Amino acid sequence: MSKKLGLIVPHDYKLLSIAAILEVFETTNKLSSGIEKPFEIMIFQSKEQSDQGKIFGYTSNEIETSDIILDLILIPAFTTDNMSEMIKKNRNFIPWLQKQHQNGAELASFCTGAFLFAASGLLNEKLATTHVDACSAFTKAFPMVKLKPEETLTADGSLYTSGGSTSTFHLLILLVQKFCGNEMAVKIAKIFSIDLNRYKQSYFSTFRPNHLHNDSLVALLQQKIENQYHSIEKLEEITKDIPTSARNMTRRFKQVTGIPPIEYLQNIRVESSKKYLEQTQLSISEIIEKTGYNDPKAFRKVFYKMVGMKPIEYREKFRVQ
Numbered sequence: 001m002s003k004k005l006g007l008i009v010p011h012d013y014k015l016l017s018i019a020a021i022l023e024v025f026e027t028t029n030k031l032s033s034g035i036e037k038p039f040e041i042m043i044f045q046s047k048e049q050s051d052q053g054k055i056f057g058y059t060s061n062e063i064e065t066s067d068i069i070l071d072l073i074l075i076p077a078f079t080t081d082n083m084s085e086m087i088k089k090n091r092n093f094i095p096w097l098q099k100q101h102q103n104g105a106e107l108a109s110f111c112t113g114a115f116l117f118a119a120s121g122l123l124n125e126k127l128a129t130t131h132v133d134a135c136s137a138f139t140k141a142f143p144m145v146k147l148k149p150e151e152t153l154t155a156d157g158s159l160y161t162s163g164g165s166t167s168t169f170h171l172l173i174l175l176v177q178k179f180c181g182n183e184m185a186v187k188i189a190k191i192f193s194i195d196l197n198r199y200k201q202s203y204f205s206t207f208r209p210n211h212l213h214n215d216s217l218v219a220l221l222q223q224k225i226e227n228q229y230h231s232i233e234k235l236e237e238i239t240k241d242i243p244t245s246a247r248n249m250t251r252r253f254k255q256v257t258g259i260p261p262i263e264y265l266q267n268i269r270v271e272s273s274k275k276y277l278e279q280t281q282l283s284i285s286e287i288i289e290k291t292g293y294n295d296p297k298a299f300r301k302v303f304y305k306m307v308g309m310k311p312i313e314y315r316e317k318f319r320v321q
Contacts, residue, residue, distance in 0.1 A: 002037055002039060003038060003039050003040065003071040003072055003179055004042065004068065004070045004071045004072070005025060005039045005040065005041050005042065005070070005071065006042050006043075006044050006061075006068070006070040006073045006074070006100075006105075007021055007022070007041065007042070007043055007044070007074045007076070008043075008063075008073065008074070008075055008076070008093060009043055009044070009049070009055060009056075009060070009076070010045070010049075010075075010076075010078075010086075010090040010116065011086065011089040011090050012078045012080045012086050012089065013076050013078060013079070014076060014077040014078055014112075016077075017110050017111060017113070017168060018076050020110075020169065021076060021168070021172065022041070023192075024169070024172040024176065024188060025039050025041055025176075026041070027188060027191060028176050028184060028188060029041075031184065031188075032180075032184075038184075039072075039179070041058065042059075042061055042068065042070075043055055043056065043059070043060050043061065044060070044062075044063050044096075045060050045061070045063070046063055046064065046090070047062045047063075047065070063092060063093060063096040064096075069100070069104070069105070070105045071105060071106065072105065072107075072108070072175070072179070073097065073108070074108050074109075075097075075107070075108065075109040075110065075116055075117050076110055077110050077111035077112045077113050077131075077164075078112045083112070083115040083134075083137065083141065084141070086115065087115060087116060087119045090116055093120075094116075097117075097120045097122065098120055098121070101120075101122055101158075105158075106158040106159070107122065107158070107159055107160070108159075108160035108162075108171060108175060109128075109160070109161045110161075110162050110167075110168045110171065111130060111131045111134075111163065111164045111165075111167070111168060112130055112131050112164075113130075113161075114138065115130070115134075115138065115141070115142075117159075117161065118141070118145050119142075123142065123145045123159060123161075124142075124144040124145060125144060125145075125146065126146060126156040126157070126159055127148055127154040127155075127156040127161075128145050128146065128147055128148065128154055128161040129147065129148050129149065129150075129151045129152070129153065129161050129162065129163050129167075130147070130161065130164070131163060131164030131165075132150075132163060132164060133164070134164075136210070136259065137258070139258055150308055152167045152170050152171075153167060153170050153171045153174060160174070160175070169194045170194065173185050173188055173189050176188050207267040207270070207271045209222060209226070209257070209267075209268075210256065210258070213256045215252060215256050217242055217249065217252065218249075218252055218256045218257065221238070221239065221242060221249065221253060221261060224239075225261065225268055226268055229272065229292050230269075230272075230290060230291060230292040231292060232265065232292055235261055235262060235265065239261075266302055266306065267306070269291045269292055269293065269302075270291075270302060270303055270306050270307065272290075272291050273287050273288075273291045273299075273303065273311065274307070274314065274318075277311060277314050277318070278315070278318050278319060284296075284311050284312065287311070299311075
């Protein structure tokens, strides 16, 4: 019996995400040798969107009036960086997702689709991931979710999430494997040239400091770290002239940026070292010195933790020729 698969097409959806999802499941149906296809693919939109009749070749079902009970619901990525506004525009999907899950539907989000997924409350105390560059904002917005920034995908019971970019295909293949078996999953992986051994997305990350806030003391400390990261031995050196206690400064800094000052410093240093590895012929020892580390072992440990590979491996993979 075909599984009822519902793909939501919300406001601000990313077309590439929708296309990848449909391509994989349509291909799975085409490859199936049985009379009945593995998936009955359906599109769902809110009432205010669905006056188009058909979208991507499928009839659009209104979530407010549809009584279809689904087996699997997919939440695509979003184009916008303003996730709070996106959630507000798509708030009608939230009770529908909750009801579908209560009726037994499994749910999966792709990339930044995790923001709408988490807004439903269904990911509270569950494992999740999202685009690696959106993790800081996600953690701040949904502290009850057990976010795993380094993971390509997560599976927690009947709830699934994926990271950014090609992580979408890794989750899609996992879902194909779950519902159609390993043989079909391997066929799909070969067709789309997906490396089944890639489990981490951390080495694709780019640290983007948050400067869009109104806390002048946090901004001052950010500026000091970003300008002096290569010479800082102890954070106390650059915080002693900031008119607040160290405890209060740490609290405010983490509240605004999502991470404590020491982690901010590590991110700035690692990001700088990545640029050196990509763009120069400097030795690892020279890069360690230029980024403010005194202990090569400590540098390599922090780099591996944040990036997911050794510095020399990163250079081999991302060196600009």
